[in-house]
Amino acid sequence: MNIIETHAHIYDEGFNEDMEQMLARAFDAGVEQIWMPNCNHETIDSMMALAKAYPEKCLPMIGLHPCYVKEDFEKEIQIIEDYLAKEKFIAIGEIGLDLYWDKTFFAQQQEAFLQQCVLAKKHNLWIDIHSRNAFWETVELIEKNADPNLKGIFHCFTGTLEEAQKAVELGFLLGIGGVATFKNGGLDQVIPHISLDKLVLETDAPYLAPVPYRGKRNEPSYLPLVAQKIADWHQCDVSVVLEKTTQNAKDLLA
Numbered sequence: 235m236n237i238i239e240t241h242a243h244i245y246d247e248g249f250n251e252d253m254e255q256m257l258a259r260a261f262d263a264g265v266e267q268i269w270m271p272n273c274n275h276e277t278i279d280s281m282m283a284l285a286k287a288y289p290e291k292c293l294p295m296i297g298l299h300p301c302y303v304k305e306d307f308e309k310e311i312q313i314i315e316d317y318l319a320k321e322k323f324i325a326i327g328e329i330g331l332d333l334y335w336d337k338t339f340f341a342q343q344q345e346a347f348l349q350q351c352v353l354a355k356k357h358n359l360w361i362d363i364h365s366r367n368a369f370w371e372t373v374e375l376i377e378k379n380a381d382p383n384l385k386g387i388f389h390c391f392t393g394t395l396e397e398a399q400k401a402v403e404l405g406f407l408l409g410i411g412g413v414a415t416f417k418n419g420g421l422d423q424v425i426p427h428i429s430l431d432k433l434v435l436e437t438d439a440p441y442l443a444p445v446p447y448r449g450k451r452n453e454p455s456y457l458p459l460v461a462q463k464i465a466d467w468h469q470c471d472v473s474v475v476l477e478k479t480t481q482n483a484k485d486l487l488a
Contacts (some may be wrong), residue, residue: 240389242438243271270390271295273328300342301364318353324360326353329333344371355381359388366390382405388409390411390438408432425468430479436457437454438452
Protein backbone atom coordinates (compact mmCIF):
# COMPACT_ATOMS: atom_id res chain seq x y z
CA MET A 235 0.00 0.00 0.00
CA ASN A 236 1.35 3.42 -0.90
CA ILE A 237 1.66 6.00 1.87
CA ILE A 238 2.37 9.71 1.62
CA GLU A 239 4.28 11.25 4.51
CA THR A 240 3.02 14.83 4.44
CA HIS A 241 5.39 16.44 6.94
CA ALA A 242 8.89 15.30 7.93
CA HIS A 243 12.09 17.24 8.58
CA ILE A 244 14.27 14.45 7.25
CA TYR A 245 17.02 16.93 6.36
CA ASP A 246 17.54 17.41 10.11
CA GLU A 247 21.09 16.73 11.32
CA GLY A 248 19.67 13.98 13.51
CA PHE A 249 19.48 11.84 10.37
CA ASN A 250 23.00 12.56 9.13
CA GLU A 251 24.50 9.26 10.26
CA ASP A 252 21.85 6.94 8.83
CA MET A 253 20.02 8.92 6.17
CA GLU A 254 20.05 6.19 3.51
CA GLN A 255 19.01 3.49 5.97
CA MET A 256 16.20 5.67 7.33
CA LEU A 257 14.89 6.30 3.82
CA ALA A 258 15.17 2.61 2.96
CA ARG A 259 13.08 1.74 6.02
CA ALA A 260 10.47 4.28 4.94
CA PHE A 261 10.26 2.98 1.39
CA ASP A 262 10.13 -0.61 2.64
CA ALA A 263 7.21 0.38 4.88
CA GLY A 264 5.27 1.59 1.84
CA VAL A 265 6.04 5.29 1.98
CA GLU A 266 6.09 6.47 -1.62
CA GLN A 267 6.67 10.17 -0.97
CA ILE A 268 8.04 12.27 1.88
CA TRP A 269 7.02 15.92 1.91
CA MET A 270 9.60 18.19 3.51
CA PRO A 271 8.59 21.46 5.20
CA ASN A 272 11.14 24.23 5.39
CA CYS A 273 12.05 26.23 8.52
CA ASN A 274 14.13 29.20 7.34
CA HIS A 275 16.96 30.01 4.94
CA GLU A 276 19.39 27.84 6.90
CA THR A 277 17.48 24.63 6.16
CA ILE A 278 16.99 25.16 2.44
CA ASP A 279 20.30 23.75 1.20
CA SER A 280 20.05 20.44 3.06
CA MET A 281 16.40 20.08 2.09
CA MET A 282 17.08 20.78 -1.59
CA ALA A 283 19.99 18.34 -1.60
CA LEU A 284 17.56 15.58 -0.63
CA ALA A 285 15.01 16.79 -3.17
CA LYS A 286 17.59 16.56 -5.92
CA ALA A 287 18.89 13.17 -4.76
CA TYR A 288 15.36 11.71 -4.58
CA PRO A 289 13.33 13.84 -7.01
CA GLU A 290 10.29 11.55 -7.10
CA LYS A 291 10.37 10.64 -3.42
CA CYS A 292 11.40 13.66 -1.35
CA LEU A 293 9.38 16.74 -2.25
CA PRO A 294 10.23 20.17 -0.80
CA MET A 295 8.13 23.04 0.49
CA ILE A 296 9.40 26.57 1.01
CA GLY A 297 8.40 28.81 3.88
CA LEU A 298 9.32 30.57 7.10
CA HIS A 299 8.39 28.64 10.27
CA PRO A 300 6.81 30.98 12.86
CA CYS A 301 9.41 30.08 15.49
CA TYR A 302 12.05 31.56 13.18
CA VAL A 303 10.21 34.84 12.62
CA LYS A 304 12.19 37.80 13.97
CA GLU A 305 12.21 41.57 13.40
CA ASP A 306 13.91 41.14 10.03
CA PHE A 307 11.51 38.49 8.71
CA GLU A 308 11.12 40.39 5.42
CA LYS A 309 14.62 39.25 4.47
CA GLU A 310 13.50 35.64 4.86
CA ILE A 311 10.38 36.29 2.77
CA GLN A 312 12.56 37.74 0.02
CA ILE A 313 14.72 34.61 0.04
CA ILE A 314 11.56 32.52 -0.31
CA GLU A 315 10.44 34.61 -3.27
CA ASP A 316 13.85 34.22 -4.89
CA TYR A 317 13.66 30.44 -4.55
CA LEU A 318 10.11 30.32 -5.90
CA ALA A 319 11.40 31.98 -9.05
CA LYS A 320 14.02 29.32 -9.72
CA GLU A 321 12.96 26.04 -8.06
CA LYS A 322 9.85 23.88 -7.89
CA PHE A 323 8.05 23.44 -4.56
CA ILE A 324 4.84 21.62 -3.69
CA ALA A 325 3.65 24.08 -1.03
CA ILE A 326 4.37 27.13 1.09
CA GLY A 327 5.31 25.78 4.49
CA GLU A 328 5.63 25.40 7.18
CA ILE A 329 4.04 28.72 8.05
CA GLY A 330 1.69 29.98 10.73
CA LEU A 331 1.63 31.12 14.33
CA ASP A 332 3.26 29.82 17.51
CA LEU A 333 2.33 31.18 20.93
CA TYR A 334 3.83 28.28 22.87
CA TRP A 335 7.50 29.22 23.01
CA ASP A 336 7.67 32.97 22.64
CA LYS A 337 5.14 35.75 21.99
CA THR A 338 7.74 38.46 21.40
CA PHE A 339 7.32 38.54 17.64
CA PHE A 340 3.63 37.68 17.41
CA ALA A 341 2.84 40.73 15.28
CA GLN A 342 5.62 39.78 12.90
CA GLN A 343 4.41 36.17 12.83
CA GLN A 344 0.98 37.37 11.73
CA GLU A 345 2.39 39.55 8.98
CA ALA A 346 4.77 36.80 7.80
CA PHE A 347 1.87 34.36 7.63
CA LEU A 348 -0.26 36.75 5.59
CA GLN A 349 2.57 37.55 3.19
CA GLN A 350 3.24 33.87 2.63
CA CYS A 351 -0.45 33.21 2.00
CA VAL A 352 -0.20 35.82 -0.75
CA LEU A 353 2.79 33.95 -2.20
CA ALA A 354 0.83 30.70 -2.08
CA LYS A 355 -2.01 32.19 -4.08
CA LYS A 356 0.39 33.87 -6.50
CA HIS A 357 2.16 30.59 -7.23
CA ASN A 358 -0.95 28.39 -7.00
CA LEU A 359 0.37 26.42 -4.05
CA TRP A 360 -1.29 25.12 -0.90
CA ILE A 361 -0.10 26.02 2.60
CA ASP A 362 1.21 23.84 5.42
CA ILE A 363 0.10 25.43 8.69
CA HIS A 364 1.82 25.37 12.08
CA SER A 365 -0.57 26.71 14.73
CA ARG A 366 0.74 25.77 18.16
CA ASN A 367 -1.35 27.34 20.94
CA ALA A 368 -2.69 29.66 18.24
CA PHE A 369 -5.46 27.83 16.38
CA TRP A 370 -8.15 30.50 16.60
CA GLU A 371 -5.67 33.30 15.93
CA THR A 372 -4.69 31.46 12.76
CA VAL A 373 -8.32 30.96 11.79
CA GLU A 374 -8.94 34.68 12.25
CA LEU A 375 -6.20 35.50 9.75
CA ILE A 376 -7.47 32.94 7.25
CA GLU A 377 -11.02 34.25 7.51
CA LYS A 378 -9.93 37.88 7.32
CA ASN A 379 -8.27 37.10 4.01
CA ALA A 380 -10.84 34.58 2.85
CA ASP A 381 -10.02 32.91 -0.43
CA PRO A 382 -11.77 29.68 -1.44
CA ASN A 383 -8.71 28.72 -3.47
CA LEU A 384 -6.43 28.71 -0.43
CA LYS A 385 -6.13 25.09 0.70
CA GLY A 386 -3.74 23.09 2.78
CA ILE A 387 -3.06 21.17 5.96
CA PHE A 388 -3.26 22.04 9.62
CA HIS A 389 -0.06 20.18 10.39
CA CYS A 390 0.31 18.21 13.64
CA PHE A 391 -3.33 18.69 14.53
CA THR A 392 -3.95 18.00 18.22
CA GLY A 393 -6.93 20.25 18.87
CA THR A 394 -10.53 19.78 19.95
CA LEU A 395 -13.43 18.49 17.90
CA GLU A 396 -14.69 22.07 17.52
CA GLU A 397 -11.30 23.12 16.16
CA ALA A 398 -11.15 20.13 13.82
CA GLN A 399 -14.60 20.92 12.46
CA LYS A 400 -13.61 24.55 11.93
CA ALA A 401 -10.47 23.59 10.00
CA VAL A 402 -12.51 21.27 7.81
CA GLU A 403 -15.14 23.98 7.29
CA LEU A 404 -12.39 26.26 6.00
CA GLY A 405 -11.43 23.62 3.44
CA PHE A 406 -8.28 22.33 5.15
CA LEU A 407 -7.08 18.83 5.92
CA LEU A 408 -5.84 17.67 9.31
CA GLY A 409 -2.30 16.28 9.56
CA ILE A 410 -2.37 13.42 12.04
CA GLY A 411 0.83 12.07 13.56
CA GLY A 412 2.30 10.31 16.57
CA VAL A 413 0.18 12.18 19.14
CA ALA A 414 -2.73 10.00 17.96
CA THR A 415 -1.04 7.06 19.70
CA PHE A 416 -0.43 8.87 23.00
CA LYS A 417 -2.58 7.68 25.90
CA ASN A 418 -3.68 11.21 26.82
CA GLY A 419 -3.25 12.77 23.37
CA GLY A 420 -6.93 13.68 23.20
CA LEU A 421 -7.47 12.75 19.57
CA ASP A 422 -9.63 9.79 20.61
CA GLN A 423 -12.35 12.42 21.19
CA VAL A 424 -11.83 13.95 17.76
CA ILE A 425 -10.75 11.62 14.97
CA PRO A 426 -13.71 9.18 15.24
CA HIS A 427 -15.98 12.11 14.35
CA ILE A 428 -13.96 13.39 11.37
CA SER A 429 -14.31 11.83 7.94
CA LEU A 430 -11.28 10.02 6.54
CA ASP A 431 -11.64 12.33 3.55
CA LYS A 432 -10.28 15.13 5.75
CA LEU A 433 -7.17 13.42 7.11
CA VAL A 434 -3.59 12.99 5.98
CA LEU A 435 -0.69 11.20 7.67
CA GLU A 436 2.50 12.78 8.96
CA THR A 437 5.26 12.13 11.47
CA ASP A 438 6.87 15.57 11.96
CA ALA A 439 10.08 13.54 12.16
CA PRO A 440 12.40 13.69 14.01
CA TYR A 441 9.84 14.84 16.59
CA LEU A 442 6.77 13.25 18.25
CA ALA A 443 7.47 9.58 17.63
CA PRO A 444 4.42 7.32 18.08
CA VAL A 445 4.08 4.65 20.74
CA PRO A 446 6.07 2.40 21.23
CA TYR A 447 8.87 4.73 20.10
CA ARG A 448 7.70 7.76 22.07
CA GLY A 449 10.63 9.79 23.36
CA LYS A 450 12.96 8.51 20.64
CA ARG A 451 13.75 9.91 17.21
CA ASN A 452 10.78 9.76 14.89
CA GLU A 453 10.97 8.66 11.25
CA PRO A 454 8.57 8.14 8.31
CA SER A 455 8.63 4.33 8.57
CA TYR A 456 6.48 4.68 11.71
CA LEU A 457 3.48 6.03 9.78
CA PRO A 458 1.64 2.66 9.70
CA LEU A 459 1.36 2.90 13.50
CA VAL A 460 -0.53 6.17 13.17
CA ALA A 461 -2.69 4.76 10.37
CA GLN A 462 -3.59 1.75 12.50
CA LYS A 463 -4.72 3.97 15.37
CA ILE A 464 -6.99 5.92 13.02
CA ALA A 465 -8.34 2.64 11.63
CA ASP A 466 -9.13 1.43 15.14
CA TRP A 467 -11.12 4.59 15.85
CA HIS A 468 -12.98 4.40 12.55
CA GLN A 469 -13.51 0.66 12.93
CA CYS A 470 -12.14 -0.13 9.49
CA ASP A 471 -9.18 -1.94 8.00
CA VAL A 472 -5.92 0.01 7.99
CA SER A 473 -5.78 -0.35 4.20
CA VAL A 474 -8.84 1.90 3.98
CA VAL A 475 -7.10 4.61 6.02
CA LEU A 476 -3.97 4.37 3.90
CA GLU A 477 -5.91 4.55 0.65
CA LYS A 478 -8.01 7.53 1.77
CA THR A 479 -5.19 9.57 3.29
CA THR A 480 -2.92 8.96 0.32
CA GLN A 481 -5.62 10.11 -2.10
CA ASN A 482 -6.32 13.18 0.05
CA ALA A 483 -2.65 14.11 -0.13
CA LYS A 484 -2.47 13.55 -3.88
CA ASP A 485 -5.50 15.76 -4.38
CA LEU A 486 -3.53 18.66 -2.87
CA LEU A 487 -0.94 18.30 -5.63
CA ALA A 488 -3.50 18.04 -8.43
